Amino acid sequence: xxxxxxxxxxxxxxxxxxNAVRVDFEENGVEDGVLDELRKGWQQKLSQLxxxxxxxxxxPEPPPTAANNAQTAAPPVSQQVATSYTQATLSPxxxxxxxxHQGSLHPGANGMxxxxxxxxxKPEPGIKQEPGTGMSQTGVPAxxxxxxxxxxxxxxxxxxxxxxxxxxxxxxSISAIQSGMAQQMNPAQLAQRPGQPPQQQQQHQAPQQQQQxxxxxxxxxxVAATMQQRLQSQQGAHTNGPNGLPxxxxxxxxxxxxxxxxxxxxxxxxxxxxxxxxDNLIHAQIASRAKQIEGGGLMLPxxxxxxxxxxxxxxxxxxxxxxxxxxxxxxxxxxxxxxDAINSDLDDSEEEKDEEEEDDDSMGHMMLCMYDxxxxxxxxxxxxLKDGVLTVNGREYVFHKATGxxxx
Amino acid sequence: MSxxxxxxxxxxxxxxxxxxxxxxxxMATNSTNFYDLYRHGSLGTTLTDAxxxxxxxxxxxxxxxxxxxxxxxxxxxxxxSEKVKARLTFKGSLDTYRFCDEVxxxxxxxxxxxxxxxxxxxxxxxxxxxxCSAKRTDxx
Numbered sequence: 001x002x003x004x005x006x007x008x009x010x011x012x013x014x015x016x017x018x019n020a021v022r023v024d025f026e027e028n029g030v031e032d033g034v035l036d037e038l039r040k041g042w043q044q045k046l047s048q049l050x051x052x053x054x055x056x057x058x059x060p061e062p063p064p065t066a067a068n069n070a071q072t073a074a075p076p077v078s079q080q081v082a083t084s085y086t087q088a089t090l091s092p093x094x095x096x097x098x099x100x101h102q103g104s105l106h107p108g109a110n111g112m113x114x115x116x117x118x119x120x121x122k123p124e125p126g127i128k129q130e131p132g133t134g135m136s137q138t139g140v141p142a143x144x145x146x147x148x149x150x151x152x153x154x155x156x157x158x159x160x161x162x163x164x165x166x167x168x169x170x171x172x173s174i175s176a177i178q179s180g181m182a183q184q185m186n187p188a189q190l191a192q193r194p195g196q197p198p199q200q201q202q203q204h205q206a207p208q209q210q211q212q213x214x215x216x217x218x219x220x221x222x223v224a225a226t227m228q229q230r231l232q233s234q235q236g237a238h239t240n241g242p243n244g245l246p247x248x249x250x251x252x253x254x255x256x257x258x259x260x261x262x263x264x265x266x267x268x269x270x271x272x273x274x275x276x277x278x279d280n281l282i283h284a285q286i287a288s289r290a291k292q293i294e295g296g297g298l299m300l301p302x303x304x305x306x307x308x309x310x311x312x313x314x315x316x317x318x319x320x321x322x323x324x325x326x327x328x329x330x331x332x333x334x335x336x337x338x339x340d341a342i343n344s345d346l347d348d349s350e351e352e353k354d355e356e357e358e359d360d361d362s363m364g365h366m367m368l369c370m371y372d373x374x375x376x377x378x379x380x381x382x383x384x385l386k387d388g389v390l391t392v393n394g395r396e397y398v399f400h401k402a403t404g405x406x407x408x
Numbered sequence: 409m410s411x412x413x414x415x416x417x418x419x420x421x422x423x424x425x426x427x428x429x430x431x432x433x434x435m436a437t438n439s440t441n442f443y444d445l446y447r448h449g450s451l452g453t454t455l456t457d458a459x460x461x462x463x464x465x466x467x468x469x470x471x472x473x474x475x476x477x478x479x480x481x482x483x484x485x486x487x488x489s490e491k492v493k494a495r496l497t498f499k500g501s502l503d504t505y506r507f508c509d510e511v512x513x514x515x516x517x518x519x520x521x522x523x524x525x526x527x528x529x530x531x532x533x534x535x536x537x538x539x540c541s542a543k544r545t546d547x548x
Contacts, residue, residue, distance in 0.1 A: 005494065010451055013480075013487045017455070020479040024472060034467045038476075041458035049450050365535040368449050370542035371512055381502055383512075386542055387488040389449045390496070392521065392532045396450055398488060399523075402496035404537075406516055408505065 003397045006052035014042060051396035158278045165285055365392045369402065379408040442481040443540045446488075455480055495524040500535070512539040 018039050025035050043056050262270045273281070369388025375381070385402040446452050459473040500519035506512070514537040522529040 005492070009487060009491050012491060013451060013483055016483040016487065017476065017480050020483060021472075021476045024475045024479075025468075028469070028472050030468055030472065034462065037467070038458055038462060041461055042455050045454035045457050046450065049454065051450050365532045366448070367535060367537040367539075368445050369537070369539050370443075371539040372542050374507075374512055374539075381505070381514075383514075383539075385537075385539055387485065387492070388496075388539075389446060389451070389488070390521070390535075391450060392519075392530055392535060395530075397494075397496070397521075397523070398492045399494045399496040400489070400492045402498065404498045404500075404516075406500045406502040406514075406519075408502040 003052050003395055006396050006398055007054040009398055010046065010052070011055045014039060051391060051394065154275050158275065161278070161282050165282055367391075367402075369399075381406050381408060442478075442485050444477070444481050445538065445540050446481065446484040447477060448538070451484065452477075452480065497522050497524070498535075503534075510541045513537065514539075 018035060022032075022035060025032070043054065047054055047057050262272055367385075367388055367390045369385040369390075372384040372386055374383040381404075383404050385404065386400060388399050388402055390397040390399065444452075447456060456477070459468070459476060462468045463470055463473055498516075498519050498521045500516040502514060503517045504513075504515035506514075515534065516537065517534050519532050519535045520529050521532070
């Protein structure tokens with residue numbers, strides 16, 4: 001059942017009404033702008049109801065289908081959120097780019113150096129290994145060369161994603177990644193420039209990183225300093241080259257390096273995480289954030305809303321939530337997870353149901369029309385209606401004539 | 409149609425719109441030849457909201473808003489009869505019927521609506537039909 005003509009009919013009605021009252025507005029000394037405001041407000045509110053496709057709306061949506069008809073009305077806001085959610089967050093290729101750009105434009109906000117995208121990193125190792133050339137040409141942070149192996153890129157991506165998802169909270173986890181990378185990187189740097197301390201190298205790069213403000217450089221220097229410390233304490237673990245210097249590692253990350261990220265579990269014990277786990281974690285976080293934007297599922301049908309909520313709770317319980325650096329969960333959070341607790345969604349559902357019933361009568365499924373004839377034979381009714389507006393399943397239909405047959 | 413001054417403020421009208429028990433009985437206004445029935449639809453409620461916003465911001469006064477709604481009653485009725493050609497059939501089981509002040513109210517359950525343009529039907533578990541006499545507008 002198509003309601004394609006609803007938009008044009010409503011548009012016509014709005015235009016007519018606005019034209020008809022223009023004289024009244026003038027007589028009352030109300031300026032024309034107010035009338036325009038009325039029209040815009042009216043159209044906007046009508047669009048928010050999302051009962052049909054209106055001519056004044058932009059037309060990004062696919063044509064209404066049976067699936068659309070079956071849905072209950074979702075306000076346009078939540079629809080926009082839903083589309084941006086699927087476009088920006090569900091496909092990893094598109095999501096990684098904007099995230100990294102966003103990070104590099106505002107590094108001061110999170111204080112983290114953002115790595116260039118993988119496409120730029122890949123050709124690097126060939127150039128980087130030649131002494132004398134290298135960093136001054138590329139403007140890429142030095143550790144990318146040393147970490148061109150898969151583990152390094154994965155670690156960078158993980159840190160990058162964590163950073164953009166969790167902001168400053170993830171700083172500790174990321175520094176864990178950084179220090180893990182430092183173990184691979186410093187030998188390489190030292191092999192290239194034995195006399196030069198790492199901090200000078202960092203400053204040497206500084207002019208090329210024009211987009212990145214000082215806060216980031218300082219942070220990076222700090223990271224370099226900690227790298228140096230860790231290197232010294234762990235140098236014994238690495239096998240040294242013939243001249244006493246550590247061997248440069250050019251064949252990717254060391255094999256003993258398994259986990260990419262450390263996070264603390266519910267009891268505060270550090271747990272090593274691999275790429276897949278991190279990906280799952282990030283995905284769960286993004287999904288929950290999208291749900292949050294939707295208003296926690298308030299706009300969904302009750303059945304779906306409760307179902308999603310329980311799923312979210314379960315996954316929270318198993319995955320342990322986002323990486324936590326401030327100790328184990330507080331008591332409050334445990335209460336939130338408890339579905340049977342007082343004030344749980346069991347209570348909510350009844351209240352919502354009551355409201356829903358009221359809404360059903362006033363705004364839900366409703367037909368407003370004129371009747372020509374209403375006939376009854378025993379329990380069989382027949383009626384002829386005309387000039388009606390029908391609102392059903394969140395869609396609106398208009399008709400010139402309608403005939404109905406029903407039994408009592 | 410004659411211009412009749414309205415004493416009721418818009419907020420009072422809105423109360424009447426929200427009040428379910430009264431709404432069925434106040435379909436036909438005595439001030440115009442057109443029903444204010446369609447103010448209950450999405451088009452009408454959004455117009456009322458938009459007018460209410462303007463009144464709240466003291467951009468227009470309630471009397472002007474009443475005039476807008478009166479024009480709206482007329483234009484909706486005219487547009488629906490002139491602009492719309494679609495035909496609709498529906499079947500279902502009648503749950504409640506009521507006839508009061510020339511207004512039929514039906515509550516129909518398990519309804520199937522079908523438009524004559526051949527597309528597939530729409531099913532709803534419950535639909536309320538509020539219907540005013542078509543004769544009254546013809547008599548004017």
